[in-house]
Amino acid sequence: MGDLSLTALLPSSLPSWLGLSAAELPDALQQSLDSKSHRERWKYTKPGLVLELLETAGAAPQWRNLPDGVATAVVATDSADVGDFAPHVATAPEAILNLCRQQQLLVIDVDQPVAEPMVIEYGESSLPVLLRLSSNAELTLVELTNADVDVHQSLWVELQPGSHLNHTRQAFGGGSHWQHLYVHQARDSHYTLHNHCAGAALRRQDVHIVSAAEGSDTTIMSAAFLPERTHLDLQLTMEHRAPRATSRQRIHNIAADRAKATCNGRIHIHANAAGVDAELNNRNLTLGDSAVINSKPELEIYTDDVKCAHGATVGQLDADHLFYCAGRGIDALHARRLLSQAFLATCAQGPRAEDSQSRFAEYLT
């Protein structure tokens, strides 16, 4: 990636929360980009491709509706109101670069339980979004990225105590696509992510969830189908910084033909996070001899008093399932379709699930 562009991509004035000058930031970002942990996370996607995506101008996403109890505003990245993103220079340099470059972000505030789902369509829009749920607020958020365009998105989420966010991301567009998601959970907050997508020319998804206070609950359900020569690189980090919290992650991917699916799921439990109950399960199916699967579950645990489990499987459709179908007259092609759809449907749940399952069915027809 060299220095493609860090200097060229950065504006002359930087947000004050960075605490770095325009001369210092490129070095700080480069140091992060060159770090061992970053290289490991970007082993299966060329980071330069994502940096190139950042060169596109940011436009605010469109929402289909603005339910009562939801307020939006486009504010300057430098605004004191948006908080401090400086700690992310080391862990998410691309997202910080994007924040600095765009100079604005869309802020969505929710201060009460909202019954009506909020639906955002990204199209070519790529302005960073900051979503904040006040204490005990509730929201169902649906993000749609289904256009065949090159686009990048970053979503920063702050969940205050007792808040609930039910979140669906649907990404079936065929261009180059990078999504960055960071979620910070306060005490007794609940976060559920339903991630439904197809492979694309480039599809990179970085998800970092922080359980920052006890009693938080996190669920991630992800289903993806990768046809032809498409790509998906899903990088998940579930970071437990506080005790007595739970997290469940279940990821099902199918790679067909010559597609390439990567899932790197990391559970990081800090020393003071006793009583955490965390699970991650990644199952992968290949439907072609030349499909490639990379699955790497990681545990990083610094306390003894935890329940933590992880698993990863890579395989083909179960021969016993195929024979059972055949025994009832269902031919191999139809059985493969039925079983593949079922494999994905197990994880394609939540809002928009029916639509996503229909899209998967189209790929399998």
Added chain:
Amino acid sequence: MSLLSVSNLRAEVAGKAILNGLNLEVQPGEVHAIMGPNGSGKSTLANVLAGRPGYEVIDGDIRLDGSDIGELEPHERAHAGVFLAFQYPVEIPGVSNMEFLKASADSLAHARGEDQPNAAAFIKQVRELAASLDLNPEFLKRGVNEGFSGGEKKRNEILQLLLLNPRLAVLDETDSGLDIDALQVVAEGVNTYRGEENGVVLITHYQRLLDYIVPDYVHVLSEGRIVQSGDKNLALKLEEKGYAWVT
């Protein structure tokens, strides 16, 4: 013409000979019970008839209504009329029972050149069959056999048998794992299916199932071939004297 004609059938699994020249003739309307000790080849016979991959036929013929089905794919055998009720029905999470049954019925109708069953009438029929087998209709919404008890799985197999109404039913130890109440329900289902137009090959370890499904013939399988045949009284003798008496 026999409904099922098996002659000199030799088959092996993973290079090991299991069936060693088995002969069996089933006429329409007949129920044939196949009994025998563990390892005698009973389940292998069931799987070979259904065409399970890994069960290799080395020699012999399998004919259904006079047509050689030995080279057919498993789904083609099902189209021809062979139904295997599994000893261990698999669980398929994500595929609802109703969806699976409809896919099966549609495939069989298509193979016969018939229209697909009307969805509403089909659902009604399935629900009625489930009720007749003491299966909670809610189970039809769940994944195929997902979370079912052993007895519920076997009753689900019988539901499929009654719904699909095949020419030949091969029941592989359908009684295993059933309590006496479930056994009676399953047996009643098989007796409902039983008729002049079809045939049953009933594989079992124990005589007790034959109290409820009375066979026309009982065969004892040993070392991959039938070593004795008789009527239902043969099963009673086996119960009394054990397999050592004939093998």
